[in-house]
Amino acid sequence: MGIGKSKITSSINVDDMLKKAESNHELEAEKQDADKRLTEIREAKEALLKIHRDLLDAIKAEGEAAVILQEAISSSNNIINGIYNAIVKAEQNTQFKATIKSEHLAQLQQLLNQAIETWKNMLKNHRSEQTKMLTEHESNMRKILRRNEGVWFSDFWMKVLGIFLFVYTVVLGMVVYCST
Template identity: 85%
Template sequence: MGIGKSKITPSINVDDMLKKAEISHEIEAEKQDADKRLTEIREAKEALLKIHQDLQDAIKAERDAAMILKTAIDSFGNIINGICNAIVKAEQNTQFKATIKSEHLAQLQQLLNQAIETWKTLLENHRSEQTKMLTEHESNMRKILRRNEGVWFSDFWMKVLVIFLFVYTMALGLIVYCVA
């Protein structure tokens, strides 16, 4: 439908103008929605990277603690030998003779074994906590993916998307230029 002013002035096509305005409005709304979703995706990605780094740091700390505990367990034998050697030297260099009964050594060995068992249980508790945290993290990731809050684009598909949007924008620009 056109509105004619006079024979000299060309007629204005109102339907085409309304359609163009609606299309422009729809495109702008879709762009805003896409920008919003991309922002949400970036925020989720940053949060996941931070959680991943925290988990790696915790695993490294656990490994360090395990190595320290293993070293301590290995050095207990050296400690007992050192104590025995010190006692022998003390007996040889003093006029008083000290005697250590085998039951006292057995008590010392029992205390050392209890200490080792305590450290082992602490290490096992720490590992179970780490496993629990990892399981909780995996559960949270599954929830995010189930609600379609997280989107993953591989490098290839991201390139395809960017090229498509570029071609689409150029084609749309050409159409607008040719029509105007």
């Protein structure tokens, strides 16, 4: 009995086996790279979701501040009317007459207007800070897309990828078919 071909088994093509092993190795390396990129994308997504939640909280706080400011404006008018009504009532129910000069009321109104302007400026600054944060967020998103981080393909590049994979599969099939 010598070394030779068995009648039962066909010949073993060592080159094909090496090519398959090499392609399996390349496929595994690409898979690991894809897993790494997917992890990076998930981390970026979590960071963006956190920023989005923070922005929503800031917008909610701005809305609450605006409501409080509107209530302060309306209550300041009520306070002035209440003071005036109390003075009139006190004048009617007392034996001596108390007078409030119009310049004092004007001074009070001026102080209230200054307080309202201060609140308006604070709200304006808050809105500008929110606009700045939103601009920074948009800039970060543009940077991520510009560096091609993440999985995003335009319609054109998806078509190119699809055609390339189809041609690659057909050529590979023809090579396998011709070699056997």
